[in-house]
Amino acid sequence: MATGWRPGSLTPAEVSDGDSYHRALYLDGDVDRPAGWHKDSVAHLLELAMPHIKQGSLVVDYGAGTGGSAIELLKLTDAANLSIELVLVDPLVSWFGKARELLGHRDDVHFVFSMFTNEEGKPRFHRLEEMLDGRKVDVIISSSTLHLVPTKALPDLGVQFAGSLAEGGVFVWDSGDVDSDMLPADASLLHDPYRAVREHLRDDSARQALLSEMGETDAHQAERRVDRIFPEPFSIDVMLDAFESAGFSSEISDHIVGFSNEDSERFILVPRLSEIAAPLIEGEERDRAVCSAITSVLAKMREAGTASESEYRSHWVYGYHTHD
């Protein structure tokens, strides 16, 4: 049995959110059938991490979500007969609750919930050193998460990672949503289509009618919340500066990962992500608006040469960092 955090009773909406994201990563929720984009994107990350994972290694998955990266890592360590201790860290109850459901039976997995409310009632993150209780880790992986961290928090996150690694430890991450001059003309960032869906729906008349019923301040706040779901991408230099200032050396590589039309529809219909169509009410109306928008966005991407008939090409960047 895993140790650490377990969710209290989840609402039906939270269960459905965790389940939908899991199904965006695994066809019909079957962990033996990863969606092509998930399998391919995380495989390159694990290629970088695996040579550093030995018998008894302590590994952190920072931003573990529903467990997608951890599941793929454990497939490799199990196949290699390596027994490791894997600490999963995440701040989102609905997705992390799903990870607990999927991996809670394993003795070698430990759950740490990273968010708390401070004395002023504001949400804050626990520091990694604190969450690890002073233990030093051999490998930190962070898959598809760092582009969600506010840029001003990155330098200190680098310090936390550096302070948590054992001597000779490595930190590896991937992201499909950072700007870099490596982006080929025939590819896009992972979340570009979903930002385009947001733009497509911005002036949607049903959405605007609901916003106008809300009062100006509430409507403004609701729109800001929606804009934060797929934040504007920042430059990889921001990340590299942050990690290098924490004493890391960096090696960067990249890969193109095909994201099929079916997978992108499943992805954007995850309740937490289809919120980009809010305040359209969750359910059929919102789903219809989102599906129609993603269809036309993908058609435009085909015209622009960043998608084929069956998929769009997402550009993923991989960071590999060592620390003296």
Ligand SMILES: C[S@@+](CC[C@H](N)C(=O)[O-])C[C@H]1O[C@@H](n2cnc3c(N)ncnc32)[C@H](O)[C@@H]1O
């Ligand atoms: C796209 S999921 C990736 C999950 C998993 N690593 C995978 O590959 O499937 C990103 C995760 O980052 C977490 N996250 C979002 N903002 C974060 C932040 N500022 N700091 C740490 N984690 C964050 C979310 O809760 C979410 O579970």
